[in-house]
Amino acid sequence: DQQVKQNSPSLSVQEGRISILNCDYTNSMFDYFLWYKKYPAEGPTFLISISSIKDKNEDGRFTVFLNKSAKHLSLHIVPSQPGDSAVYFCAASWTFNAGNMLTFGGGTRLMVKP
Amino acid sequence: GAGVSQSPSNKVTEKGKDVELRCDPISGHTALYWYRQSLGQGLEFLIYFQGNSAPDKSGLPSDRFSAERTGGSVSTLTIQRTQQEDSAVYLCASSLAGRTSNEQFFGPGTRLTVL
Numbered sequence: 459d460q461q462v463k464q465n466s467p468s469l470s471v472q473e474g475r476i477s478i479l480n481c482d483y484t485n486s487m488f489d490y491f492l493w494y495k496k497y498p499a500e501g502p503t504f505l506i507s508i509s510s511i512k513d514k515n516e517d518g519r520f521t522v523f524l525n526k527s528a529k530h531l532s533l534h535i536v537p538s539q540p541g542d543s544a545v546y547f548c549a550a551s552w553t554f555n556a557g558n559m560l561t562f563g564g565g566t567r568l569m570v571k572p
Numbered sequence: 573g574a575g576v577s578q579s580p581s582n583k584v585t586e587k588g589k590d591v592e593l594r595c596d597p598i599s600g601h602t603a604l605y606w607y608r609q610s611l612g613q614g615l616e617f618l619i620y621f622q623g624n625s626a627p628d629k630s631g632l633p634s635d636r637f638s639a640e641r642t643g644g645s646v647s648t649l650t651i652q653r654t655q656q657e658d659s660a661v662y663l664c665a666s667s668l669a670g671r672t673s674n675e676q677f678f679g680p681g682t683r684l685t686v687l
């Protein structure tokens with residue numbers, strides 16, 4: 459039973475446009491959410507996070523939105539750049555989970571076309 | 573400074589053999605995690621070490637999997653009697669401590685192929 463799901467395995471966007479990556483979760487105990495970016499043959503790198511006490515967190519071109527009632531979060535990248543082409547993983551954890559083990563979605567491959 | 577390193581980067585083995593995968597975390601990081609990513613899947617938590625505490629092994633898929641962390645630093649993940657379904661990329665991550673505010677830094681992974 460996947461607790462974190464990314465239903466779109468891939469997304470193609472034109473350079474300069476907005477990229478929207480979606481993520482759904484089922485475990486209501488999750489209260490901390492993260493997005494990781496992964497290039498081939500490299501480990502995932504942290505991109506942006508959001509606590510459940512917020513509904514939006516912005517960092518430069520990257521904004522994460524959280525809708526707790528829908529158990530849904532999204533990552534917006536604007537404007538998209540070719541260097542953003544990578545696999546994006548949504549992850550979740552909860553504060554009282556000793557150890558902060560992350561539960562990941564299956565990833566979405568983003569392709570930004572020049 | 574140096575990031576998380578893992579070795580080997582690739583490992584091909586025959587079914588039934590044992591394998592050892594190594595992780596060198598970032599110096600000073602007390603928390604260490606192993607995850608694996610099977611083909612087309614997300615990352616799956618395997619095991620977690622925090623300082624000198626007993627590890628959290630709740631993610632290990634079978635008793636063929638074990639891990640140790642020597643001296644609070646280097647960790648080795650051992651898979652005994654490998655099976656084809658063990659083929660995956662095994663990723664190690666470390667963080668300052670096991671808190672939600674502590675970013676996990678990942679190594680490049682070891683790609684394991686069991687023939």
